[in-house]
Amino acid sequence: MQCLIVDAYSTGRFLPAVLAERGVKCVHVQSSPDIPDYLQRTFPQGAFTETLLYDGDLEALLEAVRPSAPAFVLPGNETAVDLTDTLARHLGLPGNAPDERRVRRDKYDMAMAVRAHGLRAPDTLRTSRFDTAYAWARAHGRWPLVVKPADSAGTDNVFFCADPVELCTAFNHILGSSNIQGARNKTVVLQERLAGTEYFANTVSVAGRHHIAEIWRYHKRRGRGGAAIYDYEEPLAADDPAAAALRPYLLGVLDALGVRYGPAHSEVMLTGEGPVLIETGARLAGSILPHVVSRCFGTNHVELAALAGSDPAAFAARAAVPAEPRTGLRYVSLISPFAGRLLSLDGFERLRELPSYADHFLGVRAGEYLSPTVDSATSPGVCYLLHEDARQIEEDYRRLRALELQEPGGLYEIARTR
Structure with missing residues (x-):
């Protein structure tokens, strides 16, 4: 059996090895000539039988792909979502519903699709004009507002604006920058700032039936410019009341967005009125170490996505068992307070x-410039803490944060910028 993996970067780099264990050979498709360097450095060299580049000529790519007779196609990263769906549709492979409105990528259309399905979504505007944005903000009448690109992921260029001046600054910054695929941002999305506790869920779907692999609770900090900085994340127990409130909503969101096959990563705010979608990515969760997650859950998002593609019957049997963390686990995002080489x-x-x-794991190398952490892209890396005793995890977390601030003798050995 052969499969296609589009953009095997970030967490997608683990897919080829997991599939190889199941006897599946993989062909890699790069979705664009301009994949950012920070993604390219995660690519698993030597893991594929062939690598193909999509340069915009779909017919040429299809002709190059067909000889391998792939049985399924998987996205490795957010940059892969559109092309994965396109290839599945043209090759007659299992795939998600046609997405001409781009409800799985554009944050405005995503919110509208969820609302059309009868589910709560944030008040949202998409525009390229600041006067329109300002008029909407005045009519909305509640600050702060969330301001972000229409098409991106994570905390990329996400701002929390407390007044019109901050809104103008964020608006112009977004339109003057590019998204994670290197394309210039053409529109800006404004959304109400939701109040509550934020969670994310990793899911895998087959023929429209969804399995929730994990639900985690976010802990974030407010960084410079109002951008959110990831602090740490912890999984929910299966009997956690928050999990019970989130599950039916998450399944409805996946249906609303036409997610029928493959992995997805959804972020949801649990408010006083119930769950509200922040956004969903029809791809694997980013920046995880699957083998550590398996020590907690017995499986992981990558393994489940590979199993769903290669053996749907075996996946259905696995998915019949509810996800349950077996031990304490904390995913800690490293936060650099320093600037320098x-x-x-x-x-x-x-x-x-x-x-x-x-x-x-680290996203930085010796000799590179280290920036103070202001968003997910400037975090130096991640550390997992796993232990049966939650008190030990908390103690070690505090020690980790102390090491980050310690100079010298801490985590960051740098030549300080004066």
Whole structure:
């Protein structure tokens, strides 16, 4: 059996090895000539039988793909979502519903599709004109507002604007920058600021039947310019009241967005009036270490997506068992307080001294410039803490944050910018 993986970057880099264990050979499709460097550096060299580049000529790509006779196609990253659906449709493979309105990518159309399905979504505007944005904000009458690109992911260019001046600054910044695929942002989305507790869920679907693999609770900080900084995340127990409130809503959102096959990652705010969608990505969760998640759940998002594509019957049997964390787990995003050239990675080895340390990965290299963390893109990396005793995890988390602030002898060995 052969499959296609589009953009095997970030978490998608783990797909080829998992599929190889199931006897599946993989062909890689790069969705654009302009994949950002921070994604390209995660690519699993030597993992594919062939790599094909999509340069905008769909017919040429289809002709190049057909000889491999793929049985299914999977997205490896947010940049892959559109092309994955297109390839599945043209090759007659299992795939999501046609998305001419781009409800799985454009944050405005996503909110409108969820509302049309009878579910709550945030008040939303999409525009390229600041006067329109300002008029909407005045009519909305509640600050702060969330301001972000229509087509991106994570905390990329997400701002929380407390007044018209901040709105103008964020609006102009977004239109003057590019999204994660390198395309210039043409529109800006404004949304109401939701009040509540934020969660995310990782799901995998087959023929429109959805399995919720994990639900996690976010803990974030407010960074410079009002952007959200990820602090840490923890999974919910199956009997957590929040999980019970979120499950039916999440399944409805996936139906509303036409997600029928493959992985998805959804972010939801649980408000006093119930769950409200922030956004859904029809792809794997970003920046995870699957083997650590498996130590907690017995499986992980990557493994389930591979199983669903290669053996839907076996996936159905696995999906019949509710997800349940077996031990305490905390995913901690590293937060750099410093600016300067990173002299060495040796300081990060101190993480291994923490009793609950499970693993870590870094998005920075020695010799590179380290920026203060202001969003997910400027986080130096991630550390997982795993232990049966929640008190040990909390103690180690506090020690980790202290190491980040320690100078010298902490995590970051840098030549300071004066």
